[in-house]
Amino acid sequence: MEASFWHQRWERNEIGFHEASANALLVKHLPSLSLAPQSRVFIPLCGKTLDIHWLLNQGLRVAGAELSELAVTQLFAELKLTPEITQRGQLRHYHAKHIDIFVGDIFDLTADILGPVDAIYDRAALVALPAPLREKYAAHLTAISHAAPQLLICYVYEQSQLSGPPFSVEDAEVKQHYQSQYTLELLECPEVSGGFKGRVPAQEHVWRLSRQTPI
């Protein structure tokens, strides 16, 4: 997907991926990461998700990466926060108490600029990327977060029935991207109610990725 694809989606407000409340699977499964209060959760490709509001309300800190400055402007307005904005390399850093959003291409985000993170929450991020980019994304995410534990939500459906995004990311592919760095557990696979476009059956696959314990 070219950057222009996503910029156009935000400019036209074609943001069907944006949910009207915090994601139910996040709310259900975040406790399984056993995060301490004030832990910092990184949300790659964050849009203006209400999951950010929910995480802040849990007493957690949030870092995010998002291509669209329009999305990030809307996010801060909806949070009723006034950000300090600075340039960090290729990225613009929006900062307010307990929140840092890096605006630009996630591949320009470095571990140094991101800072330490305690966990990653990936919803509609890995699945937003076409296959050739997903391997690069997974390796980059692992590198800049130093393999922070991760809650990952994928869609699985018959890819020949629909063109993404969101793309179908099968279990074997998740293992291929992450099993060298993480212990993977598939927590649950609920059906997407009504399927995609009302006709293509789909499931969400919820993964917990934990740091591998040394043998």
Ligand SMILES: C[S@@+](CC[C@H](N)C(=O)[O-])C[C@H]1O[C@@H](n2cnc3c(N)ncnc32)[C@H](O)[C@@H]1O
């Ligand atoms: C499907 S949306 C998901 C947004 C959010 N995770 C949610 O659940 O609402 C994918 C988002 O990734 C952003 N995006 C796409 N490619 C990106 C990139 N290379 N770097 C940073 N953000 C990107 C898009 O602008 C879009 O807001």
